[in-house]
Amino acid sequence: MAQKDIAKILVTGPFAAGKTTLIRFVSSEQLLSKDVKATDALSRFKAMTTVGLDFGILHVDDDLDVHLFGTPGQSRFNFMWKVLSRGALGTIFLIDSSSQRAIDEGKKMYKYYRGKSDDPIVIGATHRDKEDARDLDALADELGAQDANMIPCDPRNKEDSKMLVLALLEDVMRDEADDELEEEALDDFELM
Amino acid sequence: MSKESDKKQKTSSFKHLGVLRKALSKAHTGEIIYKTEREEDGQIIVTTGDLINDDETLHALEKLLTESIANCELITERIDEELENSTPPMVLTRAMNDIHWDAETLEELKKTFAKLPPIDVKMMPLHRYGYSDGLTYLMLYQESLKDEHFTTVKFFNECPAYTTLEQQIKVLVLGYCLGLINPQVSLKGKTKGAASSRRMSMASRILDKIRGM
Ligand SMILES: Nc1nc2c(ncn2[C@@H]2O[C@H](COP(=O)(O)OP(=O)(O)O)[C@@H](O)[C@H]2O)c(=O)[nH]1
Ligand SMILES: [Mg+2]
Numbered sequence: 001m002a003q004k005d006i007a008k009i010l011v012t013g014p015f016a017a018g019k020t021t022l023i024r025f026v027s028s029e030q031l032l033s034k035d036v037k038a039t040d041a042l043s044r045f046k047a048m049t050t051v052g053l054d055f056g057i058l059h060v061d062d063d064l065d066v067h068l069f070g071t072p073g074q075s076r077f078n079f080m081w082k083v084l085s086r087g088a089l090g091t092i093f094l095i096d097s098s099s100q101r102a103i104d105e106g107k108k109m110y111k112y113y114r115g116k117s118d119d120p121i122v123i124g125a126t127h128r129d130k131e132d133a134r135d136l137d138a139l140a141d142e143l144g145a146q147d148a149n150m151i152p153c154d155p156r157n158k159e160d161s162k163m164l165v166l167a168l169l170e171d172v173m174r175d176e177a178d179d180e181l182e183e184e185a186l187d188d189f190e191l192m
Numbered sequence: 193m194s195k196e197s198d199k200k201q202k203t204s205s206f207k208h209l210g211v212l213r214k215a216l217s218k219a220h221t222g223e224i225i226y227k228t229e230r231e232e233d234g235q236i237i238v239t240t241g242d243l244i245n246d247d248e249t250l251h252a253l254e255k256l257l258t259e260s261i262a263n264c265e266l267i268t269e270r271i272d273e274e275l276e277n278s279t280p281p282m283v284l285t286r287a288m289n290d291i292h293w294d295a296e297t298l299e300e301l302k303k304t305f306a307k308l309p310p311i312d313v314k315m316m317p318l319h320r321y322g323y324s325d326g327l328t329y330l331m332l333y334q335e336s337l338k339d340e341h342f343t344t345v346k347f348f349n350e351c352p353a354y355t356t357l358e359q360q361i362k363v364l365v366l367g368y369c370l371g372l373i374n375p376q377v378s379l380k381g382k383t384k385g386a387a388s389s390r391r392m393s394m395a396s397r398i399l400d401k402i403r404g405m
Contacts, residue, residue, distance in 0.1 A: 005394065007394045007395075007398060026402060026405070058398070058401065058402075060397050060398050060401045061397060061401070064394060064397055064398070066398055089391065089394065089395060089398075136317065136319075137317075137319065137320060140317070140320070146320070147278075149315045150317060151315070151330070151334075152330075162402050162403075162405060163334055163337055163338075165398075165402055166337040166338070166399060166402055166403070167315065167333075167337055169395045169396075169398055169399045169402075170312070170337060170399070172391060172392075172395040173392055173395050173396065173399075174312075174314070176388045176389070176391050176392040176395070177392070189210075189308065189309075189374065189375050190207060190210050191205075191206040191207060191209055191210055191304050191305070191307075191308070191368070192205075192207075192304065192307055
């Protein structure tokens, strides 16, 4: 039997942003850190599990699985994100928009990621229901992420969690699309 | 009553929005020149896909967006192929904040937009560029993510009752003119190469899967 393809998606962001919650909603199967077997593909990951990674698998079809990696929420673990992000489709970056500590940490993380990779990143601004939540502009400014795709969301809501992954995938597709073809299609896009 | 049917005669065309779209979504330098049905002229200077943020441009834009337009064209002096115009002109969002359409025009705009093929919507934090109703745009974007064959008709149907038709039309006009709303084929068409089409294929299959979850 042919090997299944594996697509990787990273879920990152400071502590308590909602990473575990999101991964739970979009996985068919979840492994707790301690369950991870030292298979080849996951051996590196296993070495990291002691610091509280999340890992979920989404079965897409007979030929494709998605591996969702939740990387720990402190900038001192940025290197893990760097290792895991190789070949990944992109990153979902969650941030508790009500916590100054999280935002300070998130700023360092975000800066590091953008310096290391051009792959798509979607920012999910969580904890919007909290009194101290920054408005989206202020949050984008504080994170240094003014041009990022930032979406307000509550990962405890399954639809919101799905939305973030969908947003990331749309960005991936847009990245991969051939711009020249777009121009032809635009000709059919007149308002009649 | 008779006045209304008079107005109806000249079934509005919104092709001039396509001219605006063309001017803004590519780095055109030149001028948009138009004439209204009431024989008034207007011109808007375009510089590498951007507009001057002054009152003159604002008024010319507001007129273009609200009046019946007899003809409209873009006189291009230059196109900078390399430049990608990625920030919406502030004066356009200002104009969009200010203008209103009557119920009849709104219905015509709705009908016109409803004819567009399935669309892809690109996220843009429009409030950062001065648009006051970024939330309705976000709603449009979020609805578009949920549906593989998302159309403006679905948007009209899915919109919660607390958004008005005018709010809905405004974000469509804005998205259309800024090139944020595009025909869907643009995403799923040919890709840059083998590695790229592999990522594209994976992303597309995962999208389908998650939409169905
Ligand atoms: N009020 C509120 N709670 C949230 C939100 N998102 C996540 N949570 C809660 O925050 C806590 C931390 O979430 P978790 O997924 O464990 O965050 P992680 O540390 O990033 O993995 C949990 O109790 C979640 O239910 C949100 O948007 N609003
Ligand atoms: Mg966690």
